[in-house]
């Protein structure tokens with residue numbers, strides 16, 4: 001089994017769905033955000049504040065290349081595709097699945113979020129703008145699942161149907 005990479009916007013459910021998918025497939029799951037926080041012993045918020053976004057993107061790109069490429073589910077940070085070479089790399093090394101979610105539902109899921117530095121002010125505007133910028137990148141995934149009206153188990157089932 002080639003690695004499965006979940007990509008998509010903050011709140012699309014990559015981390016949550018990835019955990020459930022890894023249980024179903026009986027393979028480990030690695031979340032790039034959690035990996036970076038553990039490795040650097042800092043929260044993402046602190047990394048953004050103290051070192052800046054480009055440093056975080058460097059860590060993300062480095063870690064992606066170190067992770068296993070077989071028998072694993074990899075859940076990525078929402079901005080991993082902003083370095084387009086990361087997208088190319090994931091497509092070459094595994095199956096890339098875009099978890100899409102519409103803005104209204106994203107807002108509901110992220111309403112009380114305090115951990116994601118890029119959406120702390122003017123949440124709706126920030127989500128709309130970032131999603132518009134990134135949509136052409138996310139859409140380059142091998143396939144897309146619209147999670148807006150699905151619960152976590154339903155998203156996992158859709159993925160299982162596609163990879164069977």
Ligand SMILES: Nc1ncnc2c1ncn2[C@@H]1O[C@H](COP(=O)(O)OP(=O)(O)OP(=O)(O)O)[C@@H](O)[C@H]1O
Nearest residue numbers: 009010011012013014015016077078109150151152
């Ligand atoms: N299909 C879903 N339906 C309803 N709520 C969901 C769904 N998927 C995820 N959520 C909820 O949305 C929130 C964000 O989910 P999650 O952290 O998995 O997103 P993410 O895609 O990993 O975001 P990020 O890019 O910031 O890491 C969580 O509270 C989670 O429980």
Ligand SMILES: O=C(O)C1=C[C@@H](O)[C@@H](O)[C@H](O)C1
Nearest residue numbers: 010033044077078079116117
């Ligand atoms: O979409 C983004 O740019 C981000 C998403 C999160 O997963 C984290 O990687 C961080 O908050 C940045």
Ligand SMILES: [Mg+2]
Nearest residue numbers: 014015033076
């Ligand atoms: Mg996540």
